[in-house]
Amino acid sequence: MKLQGKIALVTAGASGMGRSGSELFAAEGAHVIVVDVDAAAAGEVVDGIVAAGGQAEAAVVDVRDLTALKALADDVQQRFGKLDILYNNVGIPGAAGLQLTPEEWDTGVEINARASFFLSGYLEDALKASGNASVIFTSSTSGLIGSPFSPMYSFTKGGVIALVRSMALALAADGVRVNAIAPGSVETPGLPAFFRASPEETEKRKAAFFAQIPLGRAAQPEEIAQVALFLASDMSSFVTGVTIPVDGGLTAK
Template sequence: MTKFENKTFIITGGGSGLGKATCHRLAADGAQIGVLDLKLESAEAVANEINEGHSSKIAIALEADVTNAEAVESAVAKTVKEFGTLHGVVNCAGIALGEGGVVDCTEKAWDTMMAVNVKSIFLMGKYVIPEIVRAGGGSVVNIASVFGFVVNKDECAYAASKGAVINLTRQMALQHAEDKVRVNAVCPADADTPLIEGLIGKSGSELEAEKAELAAPIPMGHLTKPDDVAASIAFLLSPDSAFITGVSLPVDGGFLVQ
Protein backbone atom coordinates (compact mmCIF):
# COMPACT_ATOMS: atom_id res chain seq x y z
CA MET A 1 0.00 0.00 0.00
CA THR A 2 1.40 3.38 -0.99
CA LYS A 3 1.51 6.27 1.49
CA PHE A 4 -1.41 8.21 0.00
CA GLU A 5 -3.52 5.45 -1.51
CA ASN A 6 -7.19 6.54 -1.61
CA LYS A 7 -6.23 10.07 -0.56
CA THR A 8 -7.10 13.16 -2.59
CA PHE A 9 -5.35 16.53 -2.49
CA ILE A 10 -5.70 19.84 -4.32
CA ILE A 11 -2.42 21.59 -5.16
CA THR A 12 -2.77 25.28 -5.98
CA GLY A 13 -0.16 26.70 -8.32
CA GLY A 14 0.18 23.11 -9.51
CA GLY A 15 1.12 23.98 -13.07
CA SER A 16 4.73 24.92 -12.40
CA GLY A 17 7.53 25.23 -9.87
CA LEU A 18 6.96 24.01 -6.33
CA GLY A 19 3.36 23.11 -7.10
CA LYS A 20 4.26 20.93 -10.07
CA ALA A 21 6.95 19.10 -8.09
CA THR A 22 4.45 18.53 -5.29
CA CYS A 23 1.81 17.14 -7.67
CA HIS A 24 4.29 14.61 -9.03
CA ARG A 25 5.59 13.63 -5.58
CA LEU A 26 2.15 13.03 -4.09
CA ALA A 27 0.94 11.16 -7.16
CA ALA A 28 4.03 8.94 -7.02
CA ASP A 29 3.04 8.15 -3.43
CA GLY A 30 -0.42 7.05 -4.57
CA ALA A 31 -2.53 10.20 -4.19
CA GLN A 32 -5.28 11.49 -6.44
CA ILE A 33 -4.52 15.07 -7.42
CA GLY A 34 -6.49 18.16 -8.33
CA VAL A 35 -3.91 20.22 -10.23
CA LEU A 36 -5.13 23.79 -9.81
CA ASP A 37 -3.63 26.67 -11.72
CA LEU A 38 -4.61 30.07 -13.11
CA LYS A 39 -3.54 28.78 -16.52
CA LEU A 40 -5.61 25.77 -17.57
CA GLU A 41 -3.03 24.62 -20.12
CA SER A 42 -0.37 24.40 -17.40
CA ALA A 43 -2.67 22.40 -15.14
CA GLU A 44 -3.62 20.10 -18.02
CA ALA A 45 0.02 19.46 -18.90
CA VAL A 46 0.85 18.37 -15.36
CA ALA A 47 -2.31 16.27 -15.03
CA ASN A 48 -1.55 14.54 -18.33
CA GLU A 49 2.01 13.79 -17.20
CA ILE A 50 0.68 12.22 -14.01
CA ASN A 51 -2.05 10.20 -15.73
CA GLU A 52 0.30 8.75 -18.34
CA GLY A 53 0.76 5.07 -17.67
CA HIS A 54 -2.22 4.79 -15.32
CA SER A 55 -5.24 2.75 -16.29
CA SER A 56 -7.57 5.21 -14.54
CA LYS A 57 -7.46 8.97 -14.09
CA ILE A 58 -5.65 9.97 -10.91
CA ALA A 59 -5.20 13.67 -11.69
CA ILE A 60 -7.56 16.34 -13.00
CA ALA A 61 -6.84 19.86 -14.21
CA LEU A 62 -8.57 22.72 -12.43
CA GLU A 63 -8.60 26.30 -13.70
CA ALA A 64 -9.19 28.88 -10.98
CA ASP A 65 -8.17 32.32 -9.79
CA VAL A 66 -7.39 31.52 -6.15
CA THR A 67 -8.30 35.07 -5.12
CA ASN A 68 -11.91 34.54 -6.29
CA ALA A 69 -14.27 32.78 -3.88
CA GLU A 70 -16.63 31.40 -6.54
CA ALA A 71 -13.73 29.98 -8.56
CA VAL A 72 -12.22 28.30 -5.49
CA GLU A 73 -15.56 26.86 -4.37
CA SER A 74 -16.16 25.49 -7.87
CA ALA A 75 -12.72 23.86 -8.06
CA VAL A 76 -13.22 22.17 -4.70
CA ALA A 77 -16.65 20.91 -5.73
CA LYS A 78 -15.28 19.56 -9.02
CA THR A 79 -12.54 17.65 -7.20
CA VAL A 80 -14.98 16.10 -4.73
CA LYS A 81 -17.34 15.16 -7.58
CA GLU A 82 -14.48 13.50 -9.49
CA PHE A 83 -12.84 11.59 -6.63
CA GLY A 84 -15.60 11.40 -4.02
CA THR A 85 -13.69 12.95 -1.16
CA LEU A 86 -10.92 15.40 -0.26
CA HIS A 87 -8.21 14.93 2.36
CA GLY A 88 -6.12 18.06 2.03
CA VAL A 89 -4.78 21.03 0.15
CA VAL A 90 -1.31 22.36 -0.54
CA ASN A 91 -1.33 26.11 -1.09
CA CYS A 92 1.59 26.65 -3.48
CA ALA A 93 0.08 29.54 -5.46
CA GLY A 94 2.10 32.68 -4.86
CA ILE A 95 3.83 35.63 -6.46
CA ALA A 96 6.88 37.84 -5.92
CA LEU A 97 6.91 41.22 -7.61
CA GLY A 98 10.05 43.01 -6.41
CA GLU A 99 7.67 45.76 -5.37
CA GLY A 100 10.02 47.97 -3.36
CA GLY A 101 9.67 49.41 0.12
CA VAL A 102 6.59 51.17 1.45
CA VAL A 103 7.50 54.43 -0.26
CA ASP A 104 7.90 52.91 -3.71
CA CYS A 105 5.41 50.01 -3.61
CA THR A 106 2.17 50.82 -5.41
CA GLU A 107 -1.19 50.21 -3.79
CA LYS A 108 -2.03 47.83 -6.64
CA ALA A 109 1.13 45.78 -6.05
CA TRP A 110 0.39 45.61 -2.32
CA ASP A 111 -3.21 44.49 -2.86
CA THR A 112 -2.23 41.93 -5.51
CA MET A 113 0.45 40.41 -3.30
CA MET A 114 -1.88 40.10 -0.33
CA ALA A 115 -4.65 38.63 -2.46
CA VAL A 116 -2.54 35.94 -4.13
CA ASN A 117 -0.27 35.06 -1.20
CA VAL A 118 -2.69 35.35 1.74
CA LYS A 119 -6.35 35.68 0.70
CA SER A 120 -5.98 32.54 -1.43
CA ILE A 121 -5.10 30.50 1.66
CA PHE A 122 -8.10 31.91 3.51
CA LEU A 123 -10.40 31.02 0.61
CA MET A 124 -9.00 27.52 0.10
CA GLY A 125 -9.38 26.85 3.82
CA LYS A 126 -12.96 28.10 3.80
CA TYR A 127 -14.03 25.58 1.16
CA VAL A 128 -11.56 22.71 1.67
CA ILE A 129 -11.62 22.29 5.46
CA PRO A 130 -15.31 21.29 5.63
CA GLU A 131 -14.57 18.58 3.06
CA ILE A 132 -11.54 17.39 5.04
CA VAL A 133 -13.73 17.17 8.15
CA ARG A 134 -16.31 15.14 6.22
CA ALA A 135 -13.50 12.80 5.14
CA GLY A 136 -12.61 12.15 8.77
CA GLY A 137 -9.58 14.43 8.95
CA GLY A 138 -6.57 15.45 6.93
CA SER A 139 -4.02 18.16 6.42
CA VAL A 140 -3.38 21.62 5.00
CA VAL A 141 0.11 22.73 4.00
CA ASN A 142 0.81 26.37 3.18
CA ILE A 143 3.87 27.67 1.37
CA ALA A 144 5.35 30.53 3.36
CA SER A 145 9.03 31.57 3.09
CA VAL A 146 12.15 32.19 5.12
CA PHE A 147 11.28 35.81 4.37
CA GLY A 148 8.34 35.48 6.71
CA PHE A 149 10.98 35.35 9.49
CA VAL A 150 13.63 37.69 8.09
CA VAL A 151 13.29 40.35 5.41
CA ASN A 152 14.89 41.74 2.30
CA LYS A 153 15.04 45.38 1.35
CA ASP A 154 12.65 46.35 -1.47
CA GLU A 155 10.06 43.65 -0.66
CA CYS A 156 7.63 45.16 1.84
CA ALA A 157 4.48 43.44 0.58
CA TYR A 158 6.16 40.08 0.07
CA ALA A 159 7.58 40.13 3.60
CA ALA A 160 4.22 41.14 5.05
CA SER A 161 2.37 38.45 3.07
CA LYS A 162 4.67 35.61 4.09
CA GLY A 163 4.64 36.70 7.73
CA ALA A 164 0.86 36.64 7.50
CA VAL A 165 0.92 33.11 6.06
CA ILE A 166 2.96 31.90 9.04
CA ASN A 167 0.56 33.35 11.60
CA LEU A 168 -2.55 32.33 9.63
CA THR A 169 -1.14 28.80 9.62
CA ARG A 170 -0.87 28.89 13.41
CA GLN A 171 -4.41 30.22 13.82
CA MET A 172 -5.89 27.62 11.45
CA ALA A 173 -4.03 24.87 13.29
CA LEU A 174 -5.42 25.97 16.64
CA GLN A 175 -8.93 26.43 15.28
CA HIS A 176 -9.20 23.02 13.65
CA ALA A 177 -7.12 20.69 15.83
CA GLU A 178 -10.27 19.22 17.36
CA ASP A 179 -11.62 18.64 13.85
CA LYS A 180 -8.65 16.34 13.09
CA VAL A 181 -7.34 18.86 10.57
CA ARG A 182 -3.63 19.59 10.84
CA VAL A 183 -2.28 22.83 9.35
CA ASN A 184 1.42 23.46 8.78
CA ALA A 185 3.64 25.61 6.59
CA VAL A 186 6.83 25.05 4.64
CA CYS A 187 9.27 27.95 4.43
CA PRO A 188 11.74 27.64 1.53
CA ALA A 189 14.70 29.86 0.89
CA ASP A 190 14.95 31.25 -2.66
CA ALA A 191 13.98 28.33 -4.89
CA ASP A 192 15.12 27.33 -8.35
CA THR A 193 11.75 27.82 -10.07
CA PRO A 194 10.23 29.80 -12.94
CA LEU A 195 9.00 32.32 -10.34
CA ILE A 196 12.52 33.30 -9.34
CA GLU A 197 13.65 33.29 -12.97
CA GLY A 198 10.83 35.68 -13.86
CA LEU A 199 11.76 37.94 -10.96
CA ILE A 200 15.41 38.00 -12.03
CA GLY A 201 14.36 38.75 -15.60
CA LYS A 202 17.55 37.54 -17.26
CA SER A 203 18.63 34.52 -19.27
CA GLY A 204 21.67 32.41 -20.08
CA SER A 205 24.89 33.10 -18.20
CA GLU A 206 23.47 36.25 -16.62
CA LEU A 207 20.60 34.24 -15.13
CA GLU A 208 22.99 31.63 -13.75
CA ALA A 209 25.19 34.33 -12.25
CA GLU A 210 22.17 35.89 -10.52
CA LYS A 211 21.11 32.48 -9.20
CA ALA A 212 24.61 31.91 -7.84
CA GLU A 213 24.42 35.25 -6.05
CA LEU A 214 21.08 34.32 -4.50
CA ALA A 215 22.49 30.96 -3.41
CA ALA A 216 25.61 32.48 -1.81
CA PRO A 217 24.00 33.08 1.64
CA ILE A 218 22.70 29.49 1.81
CA PRO A 219 25.19 27.33 3.80
CA MET A 220 24.43 24.19 1.78
CA GLY A 221 25.51 26.02 -1.35
CA HIS A 222 22.56 26.02 -3.74
CA LEU A 223 19.04 27.33 -4.21
CA THR A 224 16.15 25.38 -2.74
CA LYS A 225 15.22 22.50 -5.02
CA PRO A 226 11.51 21.96 -5.74
CA ASP A 227 11.83 18.24 -5.00
CA ASP A 228 13.15 19.01 -1.51
CA VAL A 229 10.12 21.18 -0.81
CA ALA A 230 7.80 18.52 -2.23
CA ALA A 231 9.35 15.88 0.04
CA SER A 232 8.78 18.08 3.10
CA ILE A 233 5.18 18.67 2.04
CA ALA A 234 4.64 14.93 1.61
CA PHE A 235 5.92 14.39 5.16
CA LEU A 236 3.57 17.02 6.59
CA LEU A 237 0.59 15.50 4.78
CA SER A 238 1.42 11.97 5.84
CA PRO A 239 0.71 9.94 9.00
CA ASP A 240 4.44 10.27 9.81
CA SER A 241 3.65 13.80 11.07
CA ALA A 242 0.39 12.85 12.82
CA PHE A 243 1.21 14.85 15.99
CA ILE A 244 2.59 17.92 14.22
CA THR A 245 0.40 20.97 13.65
CA GLY A 246 0.94 24.72 13.61
CA VAL A 247 4.62 24.55 12.64
CA SER A 248 6.41 26.54 9.96
CA LEU A 249 9.23 24.31 8.71
CA PRO A 250 12.25 25.96 7.07
CA VAL A 251 13.49 24.11 3.99
CA ASP A 252 16.39 26.44 3.44
CA GLY A 253 19.78 24.69 3.47
CA GLY A 254 20.63 26.38 6.77
CA PHE A 255 19.80 29.94 5.68
CA LEU A 256 18.04 30.85 8.94
CA VAL A 257 20.66 29.44 11.32
CA GLN A 258 23.14 32.19 10.53
Protein backbone atom coordinates (compact mmCIF):
# COMPACT_ATOMS: atom_id res chain seq x y z
CA MET A 1 0.00 0.00 0.00
CA LYS A 2 2.41 2.63 -1.26
CA LEU A 3 -0.13 5.48 -1.06
CA GLN A 4 -1.89 4.62 2.20
CA GLY A 5 -3.66 7.67 3.61
CA LYS A 6 -2.84 9.89 0.62
CA ILE A 7 -5.32 12.20 -1.11
CA ALA A 8 -4.97 12.08 -4.89
CA LEU A 9 -6.65 14.04 -7.66
CA VAL A 10 -6.56 12.75 -11.24
CA THR A 11 -7.78 14.82 -14.18
CA ALA A 12 -9.28 12.97 -17.15
CA GLY A 13 -9.46 10.17 -14.61
CA ALA A 14 -12.32 8.22 -16.16
CA SER A 15 -10.70 6.74 -19.26
CA GLY A 16 -7.41 5.55 -20.71
CA MET A 17 -4.29 6.42 -18.75
CA GLY A 18 -6.25 8.45 -16.22
CA ARG A 19 -8.56 5.57 -15.42
CA SER A 20 -5.66 3.18 -14.96
CA GLY A 21 -3.94 5.73 -12.73
CA SER A 22 -7.06 6.30 -10.65
CA GLU A 23 -7.59 2.59 -10.15
CA LEU A 24 -3.95 1.87 -9.28
CA PHE A 25 -3.68 4.80 -6.87
CA ALA A 26 -6.82 3.58 -5.08
CA ALA A 27 -5.54 0.00 -4.98
CA GLU A 28 -2.39 1.34 -3.30
CA GLY A 29 -4.43 3.03 -0.55
CA ALA A 30 -5.13 6.56 -1.81
CA HIS A 31 -8.46 8.35 -1.64
CA VAL A 32 -8.86 9.30 -5.29
CA ILE A 33 -10.82 12.25 -6.70
CA VAL A 34 -11.67 11.21 -10.26
CA VAL A 35 -12.08 14.41 -12.29
CA ASP A 36 -13.69 14.10 -15.70
CA VAL A 37 -16.18 15.87 -17.93
CA ASP A 38 -18.02 12.55 -18.49
CA ALA A 39 -20.19 12.02 -15.41
CA ALA A 40 -21.24 8.48 -16.30
CA ALA A 41 -17.68 7.32 -16.96
CA ALA A 42 -16.39 8.94 -13.77
CA GLY A 43 -19.16 7.29 -11.77
CA GLU A 44 -18.32 3.92 -13.30
CA VAL A 45 -14.67 4.24 -12.29
CA VAL A 46 -15.61 5.28 -8.76
CA ASP A 47 -18.09 2.41 -8.42
CA GLY A 48 -15.44 -0.06 -9.52
CA ILE A 49 -12.90 1.30 -7.06
CA VAL A 50 -15.36 1.20 -4.17
CA ALA A 51 -16.48 -2.32 -5.10
CA ALA A 52 -12.84 -3.40 -4.92
CA GLY A 53 -12.54 -1.97 -1.42
CA GLY A 54 -10.95 1.35 -2.32
CA GLN A 55 -11.88 4.98 -1.71
CA ALA A 56 -12.88 7.33 -4.50
CA GLU A 57 -15.25 10.08 -5.48
CA ALA A 58 -16.16 11.73 -8.77
CA ALA A 59 -15.88 15.42 -9.67
CA VAL A 60 -17.53 16.37 -12.95
CA VAL A 61 -15.60 19.33 -14.34
CA ASP A 62 -14.85 20.78 -17.76
CA VAL A 63 -11.20 21.77 -17.34
CA ARG A 64 -11.65 24.68 -19.74
CA ASP A 65 -13.84 26.31 -17.09
CA LEU A 66 -11.39 28.02 -14.75
CA THR A 67 -14.17 28.98 -12.33
CA ALA A 68 -15.08 25.31 -11.97
CA LEU A 69 -11.42 24.37 -11.46
CA LYS A 70 -11.07 27.00 -8.74
CA ALA A 71 -14.20 25.68 -7.03
CA LEU A 72 -12.79 22.15 -7.18
CA ALA A 73 -9.52 23.28 -5.61
CA ASP A 74 -11.35 25.21 -2.90
CA ASP A 75 -13.43 22.14 -2.09
CA VAL A 76 -10.32 19.96 -1.77
CA GLN A 77 -8.69 22.50 0.53
CA GLN A 78 -11.80 22.87 2.69
CA ARG A 79 -12.57 19.17 3.08
CA PHE A 80 -9.11 17.63 3.25
CA GLY A 81 -6.81 20.50 4.16
CA LYS A 82 -4.13 19.12 1.85
CA LEU A 83 -3.49 17.31 -1.41
CA ASP A 84 -0.73 14.71 -1.63
CA ILE A 85 -0.90 13.78 -5.31
CA LEU A 86 -1.99 15.90 -8.27
CA TYR A 87 -1.98 13.94 -11.52
CA ASN A 88 -2.45 16.51 -14.29
CA ASN A 89 -3.32 13.95 -16.92
CA VAL A 90 -5.88 15.76 -19.06
CA GLY A 91 -5.10 16.32 -22.74
CA ILE A 92 -6.44 15.98 -26.27
CA PRO A 93 -4.85 15.25 -29.64
CA GLY A 94 -3.87 18.44 -31.39
CA ALA A 95 -5.49 19.60 -34.61
CA ALA A 96 -3.38 18.64 -37.62
CA GLY A 97 -1.13 20.86 -39.66
CA LEU A 98 -0.45 24.58 -39.62
CA GLN A 99 -3.76 25.77 -41.07
CA LEU A 100 -5.69 25.84 -37.80
CA THR A 101 -8.64 27.94 -36.84
CA PRO A 102 -8.17 30.14 -33.78
CA GLU A 103 -10.77 27.97 -32.06
CA GLU A 104 -8.75 24.80 -32.69
CA TRP A 105 -5.61 26.47 -31.36
CA ASP A 106 -7.39 27.79 -28.28
CA THR A 107 -8.98 24.42 -27.47
CA GLY A 108 -5.66 22.60 -27.65
CA VAL A 109 -3.86 25.14 -25.50
CA GLU A 110 -6.70 25.35 -22.97
CA ILE A 111 -6.90 21.61 -22.41
CA ASN A 112 -3.27 20.57 -22.86
CA ALA A 113 -1.56 23.38 -20.99
CA ARG A 114 -3.71 26.12 -19.46
CA ALA A 115 -5.97 23.86 -17.38
CA SER A 116 -3.12 22.05 -15.64
CA PHE A 117 -1.21 25.28 -15.03
CA PHE A 118 -4.15 26.99 -13.35
CA LEU A 119 -5.29 23.91 -11.41
CA SER A 120 -1.77 23.51 -10.01
CA GLY A 121 -1.81 27.14 -8.93
CA TYR A 122 -5.24 26.88 -7.34
CA LEU A 123 -4.03 23.82 -5.40
CA GLU A 124 -0.64 25.25 -4.42
CA ASP A 125 -1.53 25.78 -0.75
CA ALA A 126 -3.06 22.31 -0.47
CA LEU A 127 0.06 20.74 -2.00
CA LYS A 128 2.35 22.66 0.33
CA ALA A 129 0.21 21.59 3.31
CA SER A 130 0.96 17.95 2.48
CA GLY A 131 4.66 18.43 3.23
CA ASN A 132 5.45 15.59 0.83
CA ALA A 133 3.35 16.18 -2.28
CA SER A 134 3.87 14.95 -5.81
CA VAL A 135 2.62 16.69 -8.94
CA ILE A 136 2.64 14.60 -12.11
CA PHE A 137 1.99 15.95 -15.60
CA THR A 138 1.22 13.95 -18.70
CA SER A 139 3.40 15.32 -21.48
CA SER A 140 4.21 13.29 -24.59
CA THR A 141 7.09 12.14 -26.73
CA SER A 142 5.71 14.82 -29.08
CA GLY A 143 7.01 17.33 -26.53
CA LEU A 144 10.49 15.83 -26.84
CA ILE A 145 10.58 15.25 -30.60
CA GLY A 146 8.44 16.78 -33.32
CA SER A 147 4.97 15.45 -34.02
CA PRO A 148 4.48 14.64 -37.73
CA PHE A 149 0.76 15.26 -37.27
CA SER A 150 0.32 18.32 -35.07
CA PRO A 151 2.86 21.10 -34.43
CA MET A 152 0.36 22.61 -32.01
CA TYR A 153 0.36 19.38 -29.96
CA SER A 154 4.15 19.42 -29.79
CA PHE A 155 4.01 23.08 -28.73
CA THR A 156 1.66 22.39 -25.83
CA LYS A 157 3.36 19.21 -24.65
CA GLY A 158 6.82 20.76 -24.91
CA GLY A 159 5.51 23.66 -22.86
CA VAL A 160 4.41 21.21 -20.18
CA ILE A 161 7.99 19.93 -19.90
CA ALA A 162 9.32 23.46 -19.41
CA LEU A 163 6.59 24.14 -16.87
CA VAL A 164 7.55 21.03 -14.91
CA ARG A 165 11.15 22.18 -14.59
CA SER A 166 10.12 25.63 -13.40
CA MET A 167 7.50 24.36 -10.95
CA ALA A 168 9.96 21.83 -9.52
CA LEU A 169 12.37 24.64 -8.69
CA ALA A 170 9.66 26.92 -7.33
CA LEU A 171 8.12 24.31 -5.01
CA ALA A 172 11.09 22.21 -3.90
CA ALA A 173 11.59 24.12 -0.65
CA ASP A 174 7.99 23.31 0.29
CA GLY A 175 8.44 19.57 -0.15
CA VAL A 176 6.52 19.40 -3.44
CA ARG A 177 8.04 17.31 -6.21
CA VAL A 178 7.00 17.98 -9.83
CA ASN A 179 7.64 15.57 -12.70
CA ALA A 180 6.21 14.53 -16.04
CA ILE A 181 5.56 11.34 -17.96
CA ALA A 182 6.05 11.43 -21.73
CA PRO A 183 4.11 8.51 -23.19
CA GLY A 184 4.57 7.43 -26.77
CA SER A 185 1.71 5.54 -28.37
CA VAL A 186 -0.72 4.13 -25.81
CA GLU A 187 -3.64 1.82 -26.54
CA THR A 188 -6.43 4.11 -25.35
CA PRO A 189 -9.79 5.12 -26.86
CA GLY A 190 -8.17 8.37 -28.01
CA LEU A 191 -5.32 6.77 -29.97
CA PRO A 192 -7.09 6.66 -33.38
CA ALA A 193 -7.52 10.44 -33.27
CA PHE A 194 -3.76 10.86 -33.66
CA PHE A 195 -3.79 9.16 -37.06
CA ARG A 196 -6.65 11.24 -38.51
CA ALA A 197 -7.88 8.73 -41.08
CA SER A 198 -10.61 6.22 -41.87
CA PRO A 199 -10.70 3.10 -39.66
CA GLU A 200 -8.99 1.04 -42.36
CA GLU A 201 -6.28 3.64 -43.01
CA THR A 202 -5.84 4.17 -39.27
CA GLU A 203 -4.91 0.51 -38.82
CA LYS A 204 -2.30 0.81 -41.57
CA ARG A 205 -0.84 3.96 -40.05
CA LYS A 206 -0.78 2.41 -36.60
CA ALA A 207 1.11 -0.63 -37.88
CA ALA A 208 3.65 1.56 -39.67
CA PHE A 209 4.12 3.76 -36.61
CA PHE A 210 4.46 0.83 -34.21
CA ALA A 211 7.12 -0.65 -36.48
CA GLN A 212 9.32 2.36 -35.63
CA ILE A 213 9.13 1.59 -31.90
CA PRO A 214 12.05 -0.59 -30.78
CA LEU A 215 9.79 -2.71 -28.57
CA GLY A 216 7.43 -3.08 -31.52
CA ARG A 217 4.10 -2.14 -29.94
CA ALA A 218 2.12 0.53 -28.17
CA ALA A 219 2.01 0.79 -24.39
CA GLN A 220 -0.96 -0.32 -22.35
CA PRO A 221 -2.51 2.29 -20.02
CA GLU A 222 -1.52 0.18 -17.03
CA GLU A 223 2.14 0.53 -17.99
CA ILE A 224 1.85 4.31 -17.82
CA ALA A 225 0.03 4.04 -14.49
CA GLN A 226 2.93 2.11 -12.98
CA VAL A 227 5.28 4.99 -13.76
CA ALA A 228 2.75 7.43 -12.30
CA LEU A 229 2.68 5.32 -9.13
CA PHE A 230 6.46 5.50 -8.91
CA LEU A 231 6.34 9.30 -9.17
CA ALA A 232 3.41 9.59 -6.76
CA SER A 233 5.02 7.48 -4.05
CA ASP A 234 8.07 7.69 -1.83
CA MET A 235 9.86 5.38 -4.27
CA SER A 236 10.76 8.58 -6.14
CA SER A 237 11.47 10.73 -3.07
CA PHE A 238 14.58 12.34 -4.64
CA VAL A 239 13.18 12.76 -8.14
CA THR A 240 11.93 16.17 -9.23
CA GLY A 241 12.00 18.33 -12.35
CA VAL A 242 12.34 15.45 -14.80
CA THR A 243 10.36 14.02 -17.69
CA ILE A 244 10.33 10.25 -18.06
CA PRO A 245 9.70 8.90 -21.56
CA VAL A 246 7.58 5.74 -21.52
CA ASP A 247 7.76 5.01 -25.21
CA GLY A 248 9.25 1.57 -25.90
CA GLY A 249 12.56 3.16 -26.86
CA LEU A 250 11.20 5.56 -29.50
CA THR A 251 13.06 8.67 -28.33
CA ALA A 252 16.27 6.68 -27.81
CA LYS A 253 16.58 6.68 -31.61
